[in-house]
Amino acid sequence: MVAVSEPFTLARQRPESRRPSTTLLRKLMTSLWPRIEPLLAQVQKPARYIGCEDGAQVPAHAPGKVAWLLVYPDAYEVGLPNQGLQILYEILNERGDALAERSYAPWVDMERLMRHRGIPLFSVDAHRPASDFDVLGFGISAELVYTNVLNCIDLAGVPVRAAERGPEHPLVVAGGHCAFNPEPLADFVDAFVIGDGEEVVGDMTEVIRGWKASGRTAGSREAVLRELAQVTGVYVPSLYDVEYDGPFLRAVVPRYADVPEVVEKRTIADLADWPYPKRQLVPLTEVVHDRLNVEIFRGCTRGCRFCQAGMITRPVRERPADQVRTMVTDGLRRTGYDEVSLTSLSSADFSGIDGVVAGIINEPANCGQVSLSLPSLRVDAFTVGIATEIQKVRRTGLTFAPEAGTWRLRQVINKLIREEDLYGAVESAYSQGWRRVKLYFMTGLPTETDEDTLGIARLARRCVEIGRRHTRGASVTASVGGFVPKPHTPFQWFGQNGVPELLRKVNLLRNDLRRERAVQLRWHDPKATLAEGIASRGDRRIGAVIEEVWRRGGTFQEWTEHFDLSLWEDAMASRGLSVEWYVTRHRRDDEVLPWDHVRAGLHRDFLWQDWQDALREHGIPDCRWTPCYDCGVCTGYGIEHVVASPTPPAGGSQGTGQDLSRGDAVPVALLPVGGRA
Amino acid sequence: MRLRVRFVKLGKVRWTSHRDVARMWERAFRRVRLPVAYTGGFSPRPKVSFGLALPTGCESLAEYLDVELASDLDGPVEALVPRLSAALPTGVDATAVGALEAGAGSLQELVTSCTWTVELPGAGSGDAGRLVREVLDAGALVVTRERKGRPVTDDLRPAVVSLTVAGTTPAGAVLEAELETQPRGVRPGELLAALEPSIELGLVRRTHQWIERDGARWEPLPPQATDAPHAEARAS
Structure with a gap:
């Protein structure tokens, strides 16, 4: 009499699949749900595995359709909100010749049960096994998930090493910011996507469709990869030989004449053409960033020298304000969320941000119940006006990121915000009723002295003093992360601080703030910073290290309870690789870098010059509002900024000390004379 | 005005928690634009109270919640049943709605x-x-x-x-x-x-x-x- 009601498999059919009942039957037969469900009572957070989100799709599989399994190699609650994955999920499912389902790394308890029962990696949409798909597409946004990528490939029943795969195995593809240094994963991934994914997944689908139609015959895998290598933005590592000169790289060279020597990134010219996600997934269980997210622009030219995202996503492409408003209004109505986040790398820089914010907060349909968050808010753009609007509904957490404790060091890293900017922003916040603000800093930056480090404590104290003018309980949380130099940034040549040095700096701050009860100091584990450093600028030899860490059980390495530095150190030692050489060593300007054959559009000369300017404590302005200094991206790719306002929306000098109110009529005076063409 | 809603939780959604179900309902109320009353203060919350928590993994034909409205409904109460069900995830459906008398006790006290x-x-x-x-x-x-x-x-x-x-x-x-x-x-x-x-x-x-x-x-x-x-x- 009591049976598990099972309305999903039947109820969510797409219209075209209603007719032939054989399709239906096959769908039922390939669903692993009857084998998965009995495990759910034994695992934490079983809702991670059920799918059923609003916006989820159960697409019909067919021989003429390339089936993508989009995998986020971290826990469901971290992966589900990922906008990149959701965008590609919709774009692929809109195509007549493709379909996409999603998967996330099963948590360790679930993985144990799956391996015990022989259940492979599955999609959460229709609970199909990974072997039902032609492509496993990974979105990778952090280095410490690399071992999870291997684990997911293995759980999918696919050999982890690309060289051991045959035509019966799906293609393993990876994209996301980490793909800009693909070498550490080169042995495991068949093809990387460099840059924006919106267009390139279509191009890849067309190539893979041919492979699928040909019946994936013996030897065809090499042919389809060779063909994929012709698609701009696709890097197929097996088609390149790596030559070494002792510990140094001599060159990474294509093995065939038709394979590009340098892989250029893909860039969509206009965000207005891509209003995705149109149906953002609404999870049934708690996830991070559980709110409506609307991307208001992509790319950032503030030029912060530590910031890989800002360097590799150039130029700035704003979404038209009208489209932002429509996406917010439609999205709120459809999802029922009461919070919307306007996402970008620096949201207050959006042209007309004040009007957009006020429009959302004061929209009558939102009944005064929709709150707004602006991640990555620059302090020089956070005004009383924005603070007043935001706090009308509910005071979401406010985080400002001065990044460094002194103006000198902020010039080095080119985060050109003055102390007065920070104090002004903090004053705005406390005066509008906030009692606590969070400040984010990095330590271990180039040229950092103890005075710079202690500047973090000084700033935090001063912010508390300002807060106390408005509220007795004013407090500040200061988070300090260890700096990891990233590829394609001016700091890519910098030797990262080792664990003892980072610990010493953290302890300087702890001692200094010991008696300061209104300042909570938080810091990132320097050991995790070191492991991230190994993978961040690693070359192809690091692949064996990642594999060994994975084989010894080192998954979920970005989770404190699972992270284990000794796994990484042992694996480095067993391969005869030096942690010092890969992490804490300064690189020379004539050195071949492992990612030199992957191009984000930035001239290497520009990056080197910017590195030298950093060491000379010279800032560089934002080229959105000042003349072009030719970093290489716009000129090289024939694209341009898409920005509605010729001047900084928040006004002022943006920390440059210049009059920027006239937009690009202003000459660049910040740089040393003759420093740049 | 307070409404009491009876609902079911069936199928895959049974693996969500009591707190998850509370969030589903808050979103559903906003989707159908129900004039839910909110608490005051810095962090206003909708005035919705749920009865006895259902253990994660169990199905139910008889879940209940009480919701307080800031203003009266435009239409008849029964019209809410299909509107709410359409705004809820598959497997969670409203099955009955009724207006409570003033001073009616909470589900926690009564059941x-x-x-x-x-x-x-x-x-x-x-x-x-x-x-x-x-x-x-x-x-x-x-x-x-x-x-x-x-x-x-x-x-x-x-x-x-x-x-x-x-x-x-x-x-x-x-x-x-x-x-x-x-x-x-x-x-x-x-x-x-x-x-x-x-x-x-x-x-x-x-x-x-x-x-x-x-x-x-x-x-x-x-x-x-x-x-x-x-x-x-x-x-x-």
Whole structure:
């Protein structure tokens, strides 16, 4: 009499699949749900595995359709909100010749049960096994998930090493910011996507469709990869030989004449053409960033020298304000969320941000119940006006990121915000009723002295003093992360601080703030910073290290309870690789870098010059509002900024000390004379 | 104005938690633009209260919530049933709505017992009957659990209002149990585990919640509540 009601498999059919009942039957037969469900009572957070989100799709599989399994190699609650994955999920499912389902790394308890029962990696949409798909597409946004990528490939029943795969195995593809240094994963991934994914997944689908139609015959895998290598933005590592000169790289060279020597990134010219996600997934269980997210622009030219995202996503492409408003209004109505986040790398820089914010907060349909968050808010753009609007509904957490404790060091890293900017922003916040603000800093930056480090404590104290003018309980949380130099940034040549040095700096701050009860100091584990450093600028030899860490059980390495530095150190030692050489060593300007054959559009000369300017404590302005200094991206790719306002929306000098109110009529005076063409 | 809503939780969605269900309802209320009253203060919350938490993994035909409105409804109360169901995830559907009288007690205070069905995979009617007799014949069923870091012992036997073998399926036997909820809600799983710690349960489903008044059992719905069968209420 009591049976598990099972309305999903039947109820969510797409219209075209209603007719032939054989399709239906096959769908039922390939669903692993009857084998998965009995495990759910034994695992934490079983809702991670059920799918059923609003916006989820159960697409019909067919021989003429390339089936993508989009995998986020971290826990469901971290992966589900990922906008990149959701965008590609919709774009692929809109195509007549493709379909996409999603998967996330099963948590360790679930993985144990799956391996015990022989259940492979599955999609959460229709609970199909990974072997039902032609492509496993990974979105990778952090280095410490690399071992999870291997684990997911293995759980999918696919050999982890690309060289051991045959035509019966799906293609393993990876994209996301980490793909800009693909070498550490080169042995495991068949093809990387460099840059924006919106267009390139279509191009890849067309190539893979041919492979699928040909019946994936013996030897065809090499042919389809060779063909994929012709698609701009696709890097197929097996088609390149790596030559070494002792510990140094001599060159990474294509093995065939038709394979590009340098892989250029893909860039969509206009965000207005891509209003995705149109149906953002609404999870049934708690996830991070559980709110409506609307991307208001992509790319950032503030030029912060530590910031890989800002360097590799150039130029700035704003979404038209009208489209932002429509996406917010439609999205709120459809999802029922009461919070919307306007996402970008620096949201207050959006042209007309004040009007957009006020429009959302004061929209009558939102009944005064929709709150707004602006991640990555620059302090020089956070005004009383924005603070007043935001706090009308509910005071979401406010985080400002001065990044460094002194103006000198902020010039080095080119985060050109003055102390007065920070104090002004903090004053705005406390005066509008906030009692606590969070400040984010990095330590271990180039040229950092103890005075710079202690500047973090000084700033935090001063912010508390300002807060106390408005509220007795004013407090500040200061988070300090260890700096990891990233590829394609001016700091890519910098030797990262080792664990003892980072610990010493953290302890300087702890001692200094010991008696300061209104300042909570938080810091990132320097050991995790070191492991991230190994993978961040690693070359192809690091692949064996990642594999060994994975084989010894080192998954979920970005989770404190699972992270284990000794796994990484042992694996480095067993391969005869030096942690010092890969992490804490300064690189020379004539050195071949492992990612030199992957191009984000930035001239290497520009990056080197910017590195030298950093060491000379010279800032560089934002080229959105000042003349072009030719970093290489716009000129090289024939694209341009898409920005509605010729001047900084928040006004002022943006920390440059210049009059920027006239937009690009202003000459660049910040740089040393003759420093740049 | 306060409304009491009865709803079901069936299928895959049964693996979501009580808190997850609360969030689903908050979103559904905003989707249908129900004029829900909000608390004041820096962090306004919708005035929605849920009854006894359903354990994650259980299905239910009889979940309840109370929601306070800031203004009266435009249309008839019964029109809400299909509108809410359409705004809820698959597997969660409203099945009845009624307006509460002023001063009506909360679900936590009022509900006195719940009826459950419990699948026992692989069990025949003989095994099930033996289990039922053992529970009913037990003078006491004492369990020890941790509460606020301290061990607390409870006798679960007095909470058993009734326990019967409801039938068998190809998968096994099905028990039906009515268990008291005061002073605390006893769950069918912990009751049976008190007798047999290694017992494996199949699907557990709450079928009713009851209010005892004047010697009779009532569903916690106001007399004039709609009682639309959920199957017809689905709009999606």
